[in-house]
Amino acid sequence: MKRIEVKLALPVVAPLLDVIKELADSLSRNLAAPLALKDLDDEFQAAWRDELLSTQNEEVRTLLALFDDEFFSDGVVAFDETNAEIIVRACAAVRLRLREKYLKPLGDDEALESGDLDLMTLDEPLRRAFMCYLFLATIQELIIQHLDDSILGT
């Protein structure tokens, strides 16, 4: 089984986990990407929403489970075919929520798209949220680039 292990700097990553945990709570009740089909009947729409929420919650739980006791002892997280797809989706969900909850004051979506922002100009909560946003994007890039098609099933 192909697997990638990444060693992370604990002092940098640990504070970001608090942000992810807080957002996980919000994501347990709300879809990261709002349902855009307005012409579905109410019952069908509610069924879709419930199923999407259930999947989303499972994704976020899998992401948080990466940062277990072992991670706090050696700083290593591992991705393989059992968790790669779920993690890459969880990162997308959390990043969308980060924008909604914290990053809107940045105003400029171009900065979000490019990631080109001077961290030192941001106040602490915003800086931590933006670091978390970049951290999750890095995890996504790692998975997409290093786990081949057979694992991600493309």
Add this chain to the structure above:
Amino acid sequence: MSIVAANPQLSPSPQSETELRMEGLWRVVVLNDPVNLMSYVVMVFKKVFGFDEQTARRRMLEVHEQGRSVVWSGLREKAEAYVFTLQQWHLTAVLEPDEAH
């Protein structure tokens, strides 16, 4: 006057609103968001629609540059299924009637 028209008992049952809604062809349109990575969107398009790398990349760039891309067209039921799958990947997608058909 036809027999069918004269006798409501023999008339074909009127189509329900749902049946009418399901008729015709529908487009699955992916909308841009400033959050999801280009590489992520390309991967999703390859997985969900079976696009090759070049097609997936072209559609992703349409989304990025024009704000939207039509990624599939066909019957309503399948179009809804695609929108649901795209939502599972946290992409925003809508359905539009395909007026070209």
